[in-house]
Amino acid sequence: MKVKKSFPLWFVAALAWFGYHCGAGFASGRQVWLYAAQYGGIGMLAPFIIWVANSAFMFISAEYARLSKAKSYRDMVSIYFDNPVVNKIALFLWDVLIFMAAITVSSSCTAGTGSLLNSIFGIPYWVGCVVFIVFMILLLSFGQGILERVGKFGVPLIITFFVICFAGIFSNYENIAPAMEADPVTPVSTWEFIRMCFIYAITQASFFQALSVLAGRFGSRKDVVKFTISGFCMNCFSMLACYFALMAYYPEIGESTIPMYGIVSRFSGLGGTILTIAYNVVLILAYITTVGGAIAGGHARYTPLLLPFFKKESVCRVTVTLVFMAGASLLSALGLDGILTTVNAINSACRLPVWFLPFFICGPFAIRRLRKKELSDLRK
Numbered sequence: 286m287k288v289k290k291s292f293p294l295w296f297v298a299a300l301a302w303f304g305y306h307c308g309a310g311f312a313s314g315r316q317v318w319l320y321a322a323q324y325g326g327i328g329m330l331a332p333f334i335i336w337v338a339n340s341a342f343m344f345i346s347a348e349y350a351r352l353s354k355a356k357s358y359r360d361m362v363s364i365y366f367d368n369p370v371v372n373k374i375a376l377f378l379w380d381v382l383i384f385m386a387a388i389t390v391s392s393s394c395t396a397g398t399g400s401l402l403n404s405i406f407g408i409p410y411w412v413g414c415v416v417f418i419v420f421m422i423l424l425l426s427f428g429q430g431i432l433e434r435v436g437k438f439g440v441p442l443i444i445t446f447f448v449i450c451f452a453g454i455f456s457n458y459e460n461i462a463p464a465m466e467a468d469p470v471t472p473v474s475t476w477e478f479i480r481m482c483f484i485y486a487i488t489q490a491s492f493f494q495a496l497s498v499l500a501g502r503f504g505s506r507k508d509v510v511k512f513t514i515s516g517f518c519m520n521c522f523s524m525l526a527c528y529f530a531l532m533a534y535y536p537e538i539g540e541s542t543i544p545m546y547g548i549v550s551r552f553s554g555l556g557g558t559i560l561t562i563a564y565n566v567v568l569i570l571a572y573i574t575t576v577g578g579a580i581a582g583g584h585a586r587y588t589p590l591l592l593p594f595f596k597k598e599s600v601c602r603v604t605v606t607l608v609f610m611a612g613a614s615l616l617s618a619l620g621l622d623g624i625l626t627t628v629n630a631i632n633s634a635c636r637l638p639v640w641f642l643p644f645f646i647c648g649p650f651a652i653r654r655l656r657k658k659e660l661s662d663l664r665k
Contacts, residue, residue, distance in 0.1 A: 295508040298499040299516040302343065303443055304574025305492045306520050308390055312446070312571035313397065314527055314544035320485045321524070322531040323539055324478060325469035329528060331482050336521035338486040342641060344513040345648035346493040347500035351509055352655035355501035358383070358494040364651045365643055378639050384609075385632055386491035387579040391421075391613030394572035400543075401568055417572065418610045424573070425580050425606045442570045443519055445563050450523070452560060453530035453548040464535035487633040489520075490640050495581055580609050 292300070310316030320335075321328035349355075349364050362375040395414050402413030454461070473481070503509055527545070531538055534548055541547035549557075549564045584605055591601040 293508075293511075294499060294502055294504075295512040296515060298347075298496060298503075298512050299519060300440065300443075301495060301499065301574070302492055302512075302516040303519040303523070304571070304577070305390075305495065305579070306489055306575075307442060307446065307523070307567075307571040308394055308397075308575030310393055311524070311527070312545070312568050313542075314531060314538075314546075314548075315542070316485075317524060317527045318531055318539050318544050320481055321528050322535065323470045324473050325467060325535075326465040327469070327473070327478060328532075329465070329525070331478075331485070332521045332524040332528065334479065334482040335486045335489075335524070336517050338483060339489050339520070340513050340517040342486075342490055342644055343493065343496065343516065344509060345644050345652065346496055347503065347509045347512055348506065348652050349648060349655070350497040350500035351503040351506070352652060352659060353501070355497045358497040360501070361493075361497050365647050367651075375639075382632075382635055382639060383491060383494050383583065385635070386494075387583050387609050388612040389629070389632060390491075390579045391576045391609055392615075394576045395610070395613045397568065398572050401565065405565060418613075421573070421576050421580070421610060422603060422606045425577060425584070425602065442567060442574065443523060445567050446523055447526055449545065449549065449560060449564050449567065450526035450530045452552070453545070454526070454533050456548075456552070457533040460535065461529060461532050464532045467535065470536050470539055484630060484633040487636050487641050488629045490636055491579070491632075493640075494583075495579070498581070576613075580606055583609055 321331035324331070345364075346361070350361060353360055353363070355361050358379060359376060362372045362379065365371055365375055395417055398417035399410040399413035402408045402416065403410050408416070500509065500512070503512070530548060531544055534544075538544045538547050546564060549560050551557075552560050584602055587605045588598060588601040591604060592598060595601050595604065
């Protein structure tokens with residue numbers, strides 16, 4: 286009898302984390318340009334600042350989810366202060382922020398898919414958007430374990446993305462050193478640069494809604510540590526590789542709407558064709574994993590609320606997905622840059638006082654409280 290092998294859950298969670306990050310903004314290279322490469326040499330520090338901050342947040346989230354045996358992000362509101370009134374207010378605020386987050390990432394991926402299918406097959410933009418929406422509805426509306434399935438897309442995604450980045454780096458590596466010393470396209474003060482890094486870090490904080498589902502099933506604190514380290518490496522070093530690929534074609538590549546595609550399109554012959562196909566696959570997988578992680582968290586919240594009305598879980602899941610994807614279609618009218626700058630700034634400003642700071646302040650105390658309870662239960 287054959288035993289089916291699979292990735293450990295902590296690794297699946299790390300892949301889902303990377304998949305959530307590698308959405309339309311990151312996989313296109315546009316997000317890396319806006320938050321790192323356009324600042325020149327100092328931009329090399331951005332991946333480290335961003336992912337140290339975000340990984341610390343995820344460690345706290347994952348450990349608390351594990352200790353509380355969370356089944357969704359609703360089980361984590363007691364991380365502030367385990368009080369019914371506080372929990373009720375927190376849950377309301379979280380619902381609003383998570384709805385905003387899911388709509389934001391879904392809209393960027395919907396817009397990205399519409400543009401991609403238009404450029405490859407000549408399909409009208411809105412038709413491409415509809416194709417993506419229908420596909421995601423089918424993928425997300427039926428069956429269990431969707432987070433695990435979506436997370437496993439991260440293996441080919443991260444490998445292919447690194448190959449593309451290194452191809453861009455080595456094709457024009459002699460330009461990197463002069464680019465690092467050149468004036469930034471957008472001059473920035475040290476404080477403003479750090480602020481932009483934290484905006485980026487906070488935009489990725491909403492992954493904790495999906496993480497709570499997975500981390501609630503982690504077996505030990507070692508799983509949390511392995512998840513955090515592996516996720517940090519995937520996200521930080523992929524962003525760093527993308528940064529250097531953009532610097533190899535600095536500064537003209539910043540004028541491209543999809544900078545990474547601008548790099549790939551410079552390759553000719555069979556190698557160029559293979560690289561172009563691989564990059565298109567990366568984009569599609571990035572869109573799927575990002576929206577999958579965002580909306581699956583919404584399912585965990587809203588499906589139980591709708592079940593008394595619609596009776597069937599599949600109908601509830603379809604309804605939730607339709608609402609999120611409809612909102613995403615409307616927001617995609619802002620365009621990718623509008624979503625990555627204006628909308629991300631609004632989201633991060635709301636998340637800072639509700640998620641980021643409270644998790645760092647209250648999280649360690651809440652974790653200590655649950656660890657004491659865990660030790661007490663083990664002694665009994």
